[in-house]
Each structure stands twice: as structure tokens, then as C-alpha cells.
Amino acid sequence: MAASSPDTPLPGDDFQFILCEGCQQAPSNLKLLTCLHTLCLDCLSKNKAMGQCPVCRTPIPQASGIPDMDNLLFTNLQARLSIYKKIVNGVDLCCNNCKEASEFWCSECEEFLCTRCCEAHQRYLRKENHEVKKAADIRAGSAKDFLESTRRTGNFFCSNPTHKNQTVSIYCTKCCKPLCCSCALLDSQHAPFCDIHGETQRRQRELSTITQELQQKRNRFQATQAVLRDKAARLEEMWREMRELIQQRVEQLVQLLRREEEELLGLVEARQERGRRELAGELQRVEGTLRRMEAAERLVEKMSLYATEQEVMDMQPFIRDSLQELQRLQPPATGEREQPRDLSECRARLQALVERVTGHPEAPSSPAMENSHQVSTSNPAKRMKVQNAGVLTSPVRVNVEDNYDGWNQPGTSCLVSTMTLTCWKTCQMAMMGCTAQGHMGLMSPVPLPPALALAKLPSHLLIIAASLTGG
Ligand SMILES: [Zn+2]
Ligand SMILES: [Zn+2]
Ligand SMILES: [Zn+2]
Ligand SMILES: [Zn+2]
Ligand SMILES: [Zn+2]
Ligand SMILES: [Zn+2]
Numbered sequence: 001m002a003a004s005s006p007d008t009p010l011p012g013d014d015f016q017f018i019l020c021e022g023c024q025q026a027p028s029n030l031k032l033l034t035c036l037h038t039l040c041l042d043c044l045s046k047n048k049a050m051g052q053c054p055v056c057r058t059p060i061p062q063a064s065g066i067p068d069m070d071n072l073l074f075t076n077l078q079a080r081l082s083i084y085k086k087i088v089n090g091v092d093l094c095c096n097n098c099k100e101a102s103e104f105w106c107s108e109c110e111e112f113l114c115t116r117c118c119e120a121h122q123r124y125l126r127k128e129n130h131e132v133k134k135a136a137d138i139r140a141g142s143a144k145d146f147l148e149s150t151r152r153t154g155n156f157f158c159s160n161p162t163h164k165n166q167t168v169s170i171y172c173t174k175c176c177k178p179l180c181c182s183c184a185l186l187d188s189q190h191a192p193f194c195d196i197h198g199e200t201q202r203r204q205r206e207l208s209t210i211t212q213e214l215q216q217k218r219n220r221f222q223a224t225q226a227v228l229r230d231k232a233a234r235l236e237e238m239w240r241e242m243r244e245l246i247q248q249r250v251e252q253l254v255q256l257l258r259r260e261e262e263e264l265l266g267l268v269e270a271r272q273e274r275g276r277r278e279l280a281g282e283l284q285r286v287e288g289t290l291r292r293m294e295a296a297e298r299l300v301e302k303m304s305l306y307a308t309e310q311e312v313m314d315m316q317p318f319i320r321d322s323l324q325e326l327q328r329l330q331p332p333a334t335g336e337r338e339q340p341r342d343l344s345e346c347r348a349r350l351q352a353l354v355e356r357v358t359g360h361p362e363a364p365s366s367p368a369m370e371n372s373h374q375v376s377t378s379n380p381a382k383r384m385k386v387q388n389a390g391v392l393t394s395p396v397r398v399n400v401e402d403n404y405d406g407w408n409q410p411g412t413s414c415l416v417s418t419m420t421l422t423c424w425k426t427c428q429m430a431m432m433g434c435t436a437q438g439h440m441g442l443m444s445p446v447p448l449p450p451a452l453a454l455a456k457l458p459s460h461l462l463i464i465a466a467s468l469t470g471g
Contacts, residue, residue: 014144015081018074021055022047026078030071033060038071077147083110084146087138104132107150156196158183171199260353264346271342282332289329296323 019026022043029041035058039047047054048065060067083105087093093102095114102112106121108130113121118132131149138146156168158180166180172190184193299319303312355361 015077018077018081028075028078030074030078031067032069032071033067034058038074041066080147080150081143084138084143087135087146090135090139093135103135105135105138106130106132169196170194171196173199257353257357264349264353267349268346271346275340275342286331289326292322292326296326 018030020030020040020043021037022039025040027040027042030038031041031044032038033053035053035056037053037055037058039054043054044060044066051065052059062068087105093112094100095102095117096109096111097117098114100114100116102114104113104115104118105111106113106125108128109121109125113132121130122132133149141149156178157164158166158168159177160180160183163180163182166182168178168180170179170181170184170193171177172179172184173192173194174190178196178199179190179193184190296319300323303315303319307315351361
């Protein structure tokens with residue numbers, strides 16, 4: 001049987017299915033895998049290490065990586081298509097018998113015939129169903145027509161190897177084999193029989209029926225595929241949203257911190273300016289007093305040197321009153337200037353911000369930081385309560401008695417002296433602090449600035465702040 005070369009172009013796209021599904025070529029050694037994909041020997045040996053079908057990943061059970069079943073259908077179709085192509089091209093069509101130019105094709109003999117040999121062939125073999133076709137007729141028809149007309153019916157072989165040339169028309173349903181008449185008549189082992197064509201049609205119908213039943217299963221697999229794809233897409237979407245949420249929330253936190261920074265720097269600026277002005281005023285007053293004292297000394301000295309008795313009598317009471325007023329003046333106290341009240345306020349606000357973000361107090365960085373607030377929040381028993389607050393997972397309300405009264409700052413209306421440990425129900429995490437407007441926060445000893453007031457916060461923001469910083 002003629003085999004097409006691997007690079008033979010195939011007529012039309014209709015017959016792409018006979019190609020190897022690995023290399024998309026048409027070699028003659030096609031194998032059929034249990035998954036019903038078709039691969040050539042080359043592709044199978046390249047694929048051997050994988051041990052599975054490269055298209056659908058079904059394992060190939062053979063250790064050699066080469067399935068036993070040949071794809072006879074595709075291999076034969078390839079051969080017949082290459083003959084069709086040869087006839088259509090019409091170049092060098094020679095009689096297989098005498099090498100004369102050929103005009104006929106017998107699909108049973110699979111031979112080209114010249115006019116003379118064709119006449120002889122018809123004389124002897126017409127009765128044997130050898131139908132000879134004109135090459136011109138084949139050229140006029142399609143490849144599909146040619147394949148249908150050359151679909152041979154008489155090439156069955158008897159399953160008895162010594163009867164290879166016998167025509168087979170009987171099928172033994174007991175041993176599932178095609179038989180020739182001799183076997184059916186002479187061998188009493190075989191029975192019951194049926195017509196071989198009836199059996200092939202039954203087998204075709206069987207395949208069609210199973211395929212139809214499979215359609216329902218296929219629908220279920222397609223539905224599952226859709227569900228899985230949908231699920232994968234939704235998961236992708238959810239993770240993408242989570243990434244965006246993290247970025248968005250962190251960005252908001254950074255902006256909040258930036259606003260806090262601006263506010264604190266603004267406070268520092270204002271307080272520094274006020275301190276500067278106050279100090280300059282005091283300096284001016286002290287310098288004025290010193291000039292008055294210089295003037296007094298000078299005047300008293302000049303009076304003792306040059307004044308007449310009349311002048312002493314007239315001016316002395318006035319000068320004495322002024323000197324006595326100078327005597328009453330006290331220099332302003334300078335001791336408290338080492339720890340300006342404004343500076344402490346700024347430090348405390350910064351400390352509170354650090355504690356809110358990190359969840360624990362900053363180590364004292366200077367003696368000025370050691371104030372009563374710090375000592376109070378560093379109390380070990382209380383620290384433990386704050387840490388426990390972070391692991392509560394169900395909605396509870398716990399009151400922690402605490403005499404610490406660092407909440408009442410000038411200008412705030414909060415009168416709470418008991419700290420309340422409250423589960424924030426929306427997210428099942430615990431927060432500690434006064435829940436009054438502007439006082440939410442972890443152990444915050446000072447009121448939150450308006451930027452961090454609870455009412456203005458996006459939900460969960462403080463919690464994210466605590467969890468992101470490991471607090
Ligand atoms: Zn291949
Ligand atoms: Zn496969
Ligand atoms: Zn001939
Ligand atoms: Zn013939
Ligand atoms: Zn036989
Ligand atoms: Zn039998």
C-alpha cells in the first residue's frame with residue numbers, strides 16, 4: 001500500500017483530522033492512544049519521558065511509551081488521499097502492469113491500468129466486483145467522493161490463517177470472529193452465525209449510541225468546567241481586590257500619618273513662635289528694668305555730686321518713690337524654662353501617635369519623656385490587658401477598672417475615668433479606649449486630633465494600623 005510522504009499537502013482542510021496531533025504531519029505510522037488521540041511514532045518516542053498523552057495528559061500504560069493500537073483508519077485514509085492527489089495531478093500515471101500511460105484505477109486491486117490492460121482486467125475480474133474508474137471521472141469529483149467510492153467491502157480475512165484468500169461473509173457471535181463459508185460449514189465449534197455486514201453495522205450503531213449517551217455526560221463536564229472557570233475568575237478578582245484594598249488602606253494610613261505630621265509640625269511652629277514672642281517680651285521687660293536701674297544710679301550719683309540743698313528738697317521724694325518701686329520689682333523665675341510646657345505637650349502628642357500606630361509605647365528617648373503618663377501605661381499588669389485585648393475573637397464587653405485619669409485634658413469634654421475594653425463588632429477585634437468622639441485609640445493619654453476622630457475614619461482603619469505594624 002502506498003504511503004504518503006510526511007510533507008504531502010492534503011487536499012482541502014476537511015482532512016486535517018488524519019494528521020498526527022503532535023506534529024501536525026501525516027506520517028504513515030499513526031498510533032491510537034486509549035484517550036483516542038492519534039500520534040505518530042516520532043512524537044510518541046519524543047514524548048516517552050512524559051508517559052502521558054501530550055494533548056489531554058491521559059497516562060500511556062505501555063512501558064515503551066508506544067500504544068499497541070494502530071490507527072488503521074487514518075493510515076489508510078492517508079494512503080487513499082495520496083492516490084487521489086496523484087490522479088488529480090495526473091503526472092506520470094503509469095499502468096502498474098505494462099508501464100504504458102494509465103487512464104483507469106481499480107480500487108480493489110489498488111492498481112493503475114492502461115486501456116489495454118483495463119480491457120483484460122474487466123474480462124476476468126468484473127464478476128469479482130472489481131469496479132474500474134476513469135481517472136478523468138475521479139478528477140471531476142471531490143476527495144470525499146473518491147474516498148467513499150473506494151471504501152472497500154470485500155477485504156475481510158477469515159480468522160483462520162490458512163483461509164486468507166477466502167471471501168468472508170459470516171460472523172460467529174460466540175467467538176466474535178469473521179469466518180469464511182468453509183469454516184462456518186466444517187467447524188462445529190462455531191455457532192450461532194450472523195451476516196458480517198449486519199455485525200459491522202451493529203458495531204457502528206453501538207459506537208453511535210454510546211456517543212449519544214456520552215453527550216449528556218459531556219454537558220455535565222462542560223457545566224463543571226464553566227463553574228471552575230467562574231470560580232477561578234472570582235478568586236482572581238477577590239485576590240486582586242484584596243491587594244487593592246491593602247494598597248488603598250495603607251495609602252490612607254500614610255496620608256493620615258502625613259496629616260498628623262503636618263498638624264504636629266504646625267503645632268510645633270505655633271508653640272515655638274509663641275514661646276519666642278513670650279521670651280522676647282520678658283527679655284525686653286528685664287532690659288527695661290536694667291536701664292531704669294542704670295538711670296537711677298546715675299541720677300543719685302549726680303545728685304550727691306552736684307545738687308543744691310533746694311534741689312534735694314524738691315526732687316528727693318519723687319526719686320525715692322521711683323527707687324522704692326524698683327526695689328519692689330523681682331526678676332522673673334527662669335527655673336521652669338528648662339522644660340517648656342509647650343515642648344512637653346508636643347512630645348506627648350508625638351508619643352500618643354506612636355503608641356496608636358505601633359500599639360506599644362516608645363522607649364523613653366530623653367528625661368523629658370518620663371512623665372506620669374508614660375509610667376502609667378508601662379505598668380506590666382495593664383500592658384498585659386491591652387495585649388489580651390488584641391486576641392479576643394467574639395463580641396464581648398469587659399470593663400477594666402483603672403484609676404488612671406489621664407483622659408481629661410484641657411478643652412475636652414470627656415469625663416470617663418474608667419477605661420473600657422470593647423470588641424469592635426464589625427471586625428471581631430478588640431479595641432481599648434474611650435469611645436467618645438475624638439478619644440478612640442489604644443491607651444491614648446491625649447485626645448486624638450480631628451483627623452483621626454472615629455466618626456471620620458473609614459471602618460477598620462485603626463485595626464489595620466494595629467495589625468500591619470504587628471501591634
Ligand atoms: Zn507526530
Ligand atoms: Zn489524549
Ligand atoms: Zn497496461
Ligand atoms: Zn481489479
Ligand atoms: Zn475460513
Ligand atoms: Zn466461532
